[in-house]
Amino acid sequence: MLGNQQSNFERFKKELNYTYEKVSFYRKHMDNAGTDPNSIRSPADIMKLPYTEKKHYRKNFPLGVLAKGYKPNDIRLTRSQSSGTTGDRLVTVEVGMLLLNRALKCARANPAIEKAILNHKRKTCRYAAPNCSDVECANPNSTMEDRLLSDGTLVLPVYHDLLTTSDELIERALNEIREYKPDLYYIDPTHFAFLVRHARKRGVTLPAAPVMATYTSPTRCSRRQIADMFSGQQGVIELLASSEMGWLGLECPHGRLHMNTDSFFLEVIRDDRYAEPGEIGELYVTSLDNGALPHIRYKTGDAIRLLNEDCPCGNHLPVAEMQGRLVNFIKRENRYLASPQDIDRLIDAPSWLDQYQCHQVDENQITLKVLVNDHYSEGVERELANEVENYLGQACVVNTEKLTYIATDRSGKFQATKSEVEMVADVETSTTFGDAHVISG
Amino acid sequence: MSFLAEEYREKLIQDFPALSRELDGTPITYLDNAATTLKPRAMVDAVNEYYLGISTNIHRGKHYAIEEVSNRYEQARYKVAELIGCGGNEVVFVRNTTEGVNLVADGLGVAVEDHVVIFSDAHHSNMLPWLGRGQVHHVRFDEQGAVDWDHYESLLKLEPKVVAMTSCSNVTGIHIPLERAVGMAKQVGALVLVDGAQTVPHRRINVGELDVDFLSFSAHKMIGPTGIGILYGKRHCLEKLRPNNLGGGMVDWVELGEYRLRKIPHRFEAGTPHIAGAYGLGAAIDYLNQLGFDQLREDDRAMGRYMLEQALARSYLRVVNPDSEADRGGVISVSIPGQEKLDDFARILSDSYGVMCRNGHLCAQPYLDMLGTGQVLRASAYFYTRREDVDRFFSGLDEIAEMLLDNTGVVGASSVRFP
Numbered sequence: 001m002l003g004n005q006q007s008n009f010e011r012f013k014k015e016l017n018y019t020y021e022k023v024s025f026y027r028k029h030m031d032n033a034g035t036d037p038n039s040i041r042s043p044a045d046i047m048k049l050p051y052t053e054k055k056h057y058r059k060n061f062p063l064g065v066l067a068k069g070y071k072p073n074d075i076r077l078t079r080s081q082s083s084g085t086t087g088d089r090l091v092t093v094e095v096g097m098l099l100l101n102r103a104l105k106c107a108r109a110n111p112a113i114e115k116a117i118l119n120h121k122r123k124t125c126r127y128a129a130p131n132c133s134d135v136e137c138a139n140p141n142s143t144m145e146d147r148l149l150s151d152g153t154l155v156l157p158v159y160h161d162l163l164t165t166s167d168e169l170i171e172r173a174l175n176e177i178r179e180y181k182p183d184l185y186y187i188d189p190t191h192f193a194f195l196v197r198h199a200r201k202r203g204v205t206l207p208a209a210p211v212m213a214t215y216t217s218p219t220r221c222s223r224r225q226i227a228d229m230f231s232g233q234q235g236v237i238e239l240l241a242s243s244e245m246g247w248l249g250l251e252c253p254h255g256r257l258h259m260n261t262d263s264f265f266l267e268v269i270r271d272d273r274y275a276e277p278g279e280i281g282e283l284y285v286t287s288l289d290n291g292a293l294p295h296i297r298y299k300t301g302d303a304i305r306l307l308n309e310d311c312p313c314g315n316h317l318p319v320a321e322m323q324g325r326l327v328n329f330i331k332r333e334n335r336y337l338a339s340p341q342d343i344d345r346l347i348d349a350p351s352w353l354d355q356y357q358c359h360q361v362d363e364n365q366i367t368l369k370v371l372v373n374d375h376y377s378e379g380v381e382r383e384l385a386n387e388v389e390n391y392l393g394q395a396c397v398v399n400t401e402k403l404t405y406i407a408t409d410r411s412g413k414f415q416a417t418k419s420e421v422e423m424v425a426d427v428e429t430s431t432t433f434g435d436a437h438v439i440s441g
Numbered sequence: 442m443s444f445l446a447e448e449y450r451e452k453l454i455q456d457f458p459a460l461s462r463e464l465d466g467t468p469i470t471y472l473d474n475a476a477t478t479l480k481p482r483a484m485v486d487a488v489n490e491y492y493l494g495i496s497t498n499i500h501r502g503k504h505y506a507i508e509e510v511s512n513r514y515e516q517a518r519y520k521v522a523e524l525i526g527c528g529g530n531e532v533v534f535v536r537n538t539t540e541g542v543n544l545v546a547d548g549l550g551v552a553v554e555d556h557v558v559i560f561s562d563a564h565h566s567n568m569l570p571w572l573g574r575g576q577v578h579h580v581r582f583d584e585q586g587a588v589d590w591d592h593y594e595s596l597l598k599l600e601p602k603v604v605a606m607t608s609c610s611n612v613t614g615i616h617i618p619l620e621r622a623v624g625m626a627k628q629v630g631a632l633v634l635v636d637g638a639q640t641v642p643h644r645r646i647n648v649g650e651l652d653v654d655f656l657s658f659s660a661h662k663m664i665g666p667t668g669i670g671i672l673y674g675k676r677h678c679l680e681k682l683r684p685n686n687l688g689g690g691m692v693d694w695v696e697l698g699e700y701r702l703r704k705i706p707h708r709f710e711a712g713t714p715h716i717a718g719a720y721g722l723g724a725a726i727d728y729l730n731q732l733g734f735d736q737l738r739e740d741d742r743a744m745g746r747y748m749l750e751q752a753l754a755r756s757y758l759r760v761v762n763p764d765s766e767a768d769r770g771g772v773i774s775v776s777i778p779g780q781e782k783l784d785d786f787a788r789i790l791s792d793s794y795g796v797m798c799r800n801g802h803l804c805a806q807p808y809l810d811m812l813g814t815g816q817v818l819r820a821s822a823y824f825y826t827r828r829e830d831v832d833r834f835f836s837g838l839d840e841i842a843e844m845l846l847d848n849t850g851v852v853g854a855s856s857v858r859f860p
Contacts, residue, residue: 055465056465058465058792059464059465059466059467059792059793060793061789061792061793062789062844062845063789063793063840063841063844064793071844071845072785072844072845073845091785091788
């Protein structure tokens with residue numbers, strides 16, 4: 001687990017008691033697992049508690065998962081509706097002030113973001129998959145007014161399938177940014193890199209403001225393109241967030257991801273045990289603020305690697321490295337071979353590359369798809385493919401495709417590394433993570 | 442009016458693998474049959490029979506497999522002809538009801554000065570194809586949602602070239618007295634097109650007896666495959682209809698600059714058709730015939746009555762056309778006064794209760810706008826629907842309403858989100 005173990009454990013116990021008392025689904029869930037809050041006496045006991053998953057919240061929303069005393073139409077609640085990274089939909093709510101507090105605690109990791117968030121007249125431009133917002137940003141007939149949320153967020157227009165976005169919509173997004181003059185960009189990095197590419201082609205300079213990247217993890221290639229547009233400031237600031245929980249981690253000015261243990265009880269689980277520093281594991285999150293929709297040991301499907309080091313930025317929040325969604329890891333024989341982060345490290349950010357997708361088609365085959373620019377020279381993508389093959393110990397053949405279009409997922413998000421290979425749950429053993437942590441930064 | 446025997450229904454349910462599916466551990470209750478029905482194993486087997494066999498083309502060449510497959514394709518056409526009481530050459534295979542209506546609207550050559558009468562409760566598929574063709578007049582409906590027959594009669598005095606009607610509303614499940622509606626139109630010499638998408642799956646329509654000129658319906662709403670629909674046209678009407686797709690399979694002779702159309706119905710089936718779909722459609726018709734259309738009709742009526750009773754027993758619901766005397770099938774649409782959108786209701790019914798129904802404007806937006814309902818929730822049954830399934834829909838709705846409705850009538854939390 002992350003953070004100050006003892007003080008967070010006390011808060012964890014309070015949240016557990018609160019949830020058991022107030023949330024009908026979770027009481028049943030614990031009863032079915034044969035546990036109750038009294039059986040959790042030390043941090044080591046936490047592993048006895050059943051985890052929760054997205055499907056539990058979807059199935060029981062709102063009747064079973066809202067804490068007693070809340071109704072979905074409570075004006076204190078903020079609602080979020082998501083198709084999810086995996087296309088697995090979810091509606092969730094939480095007390096708006098709690099979400100704000102979580103964000104503020106997390107924002108302390110990065111002064112530029114903290115300053116932007118504390119600005120009550122903040123003007124945010126959002127550029128991400130259309131179904132990540134409640135407004136019709138994929139509708140070419142929508143106006144700026146249609147897409148302006150009451151918190152000052154302007155949702156920029158973009159098509160669901162990013163690379164099919166019309167020139168007209170790109171032009172409109174660029175014009176709206178210049179007109180709105182945001183003091184914060186809240187973006188999906190793949191989407192924003194795409195927009196930045198088109199801005200450069202048109203000779204357009206976008207107004208400077210912190211660029212906070214969420215929805216998907218930024219690749220080095222996206223980072224390079226965005227940083228080129230915003231020289232003189234930190235290029236991309238990664239935010240690890242979810243619709244359900246809010247802000248879970250934020251990148252500091254030194255490029256380290258600080259996990260928000262002030263707001264959450266965070267566990268990193270690897271093969272049914274806590275991951276050691278340096279190891280990759282799955283992030284489980286427990287809320288700690290007795291909210292409207294408390295989560296206990298919520299299995300996020302995100303993998304992180306704990307880094308046991310102090311950050312030169314001075315922030316006390318623990319440091320980790322995002323590895324990507326577990327479903328997107330390269331897998332073989334029911335073992336994780338490489339994380340999306342591992343693949344991204346291998347691909348890096350060559351000047352000729354605009355966008356890539358490393359797609360594991362089956363256990364033996366990967367296709368490396370590349371979108372290239374004028375710096376491209378024949379065959380360079382093969383060198384990258386060879387690096388990936390070598391890293392995987394020749395376990396998979398990596399074919400290459402130079403393309404002008406790569407489809408986004410149904411969720412509207414673009415996964416730079418994705419896999420069609422599924423882990424088989426009933427043969428999951430203590431070795432599923434294999435050596436996926438071996439590469440160091 | 443009587444339900445199918447429950448034991449028999451349970452036996453039929455076993456033919457539908459989808460009905461044993463669960464959503465997050467909850468058995469599903471499928472009440473979106475007006476949109477598309479579920480598919481029985483026998484129908485899917487027939488589709489597979491084509492694809493796993495020598496899946497050759499039809500009517501092109503002389504090898505054995507072509508003959509075999511062409512025969513099966515044409516057999517499906519004859520089954521449709523027997524089903525609706527017409528000649529085999531009066532059955533055109535199209536993609537769906539919508540394509541059938543478009544083919545007629547496009548091919549009739551409606552002149553600017555011609556009058557076209559359409560019904561305001563129409564699905565968009567029997568409304569939009571007519572717009573911009575001649576002078577279009579919409580038959581009014583009263584505030585309950587029932588046909589204004591006087592208005593219809595007054596519009597017929599314009600001597601329209603075409604009357605396009607919907608035999609059963611996809612919103613209300615109410616079947617209009619087709620004999621009356623068609624008869625009135627024929628008296629003024631109009632061509633009559635019937636959108637039968639919601640009727641043919643439940644009741645026999647005999648096009649000869651009714652004197653209908655065109656009838657369009659879809660296989661997927663009657664346990665058949667998607668991608669194949671039927672346009673019936675009287676022989677002489679089809680002869681005059683202009684095909685809107687040109688290409689292979691629909692011509693007898695082609696020279697540079699001119700061609701000679703094949704006989705009906707083949708001239709309307711350009712390109713390789715949905716052969717596997719025809720196999721599936723044939724199997725679907727066999728299945729329904731075996732079940733018996735009299736039983737289907739009576740079960741549908743009994744379900745319609747039951748759904749209406751359940752809806753009327755709930756004061757927070759407003760039924761679209763609650764006329765208890767109407768000839769009603771197993772479809773009910775309800776609105777909740779004060780609730781413009783019912784997305785949350787539909788989503789929770791699905792995700793928490795496993796009840797899959799439809800919400801929105803049901804592709805009949807002008808009709809619902811006219812009634813001022815906003816979005817509606819629609820539950821629609823088919824012969825594999827149990828009364829308990831309908832009970833689950835309404836009891837789920839009760840619980841959700843208790844949770845979501847308050848004195849202000851506001852549902853849901855703020856959509857404002859902190860970044």
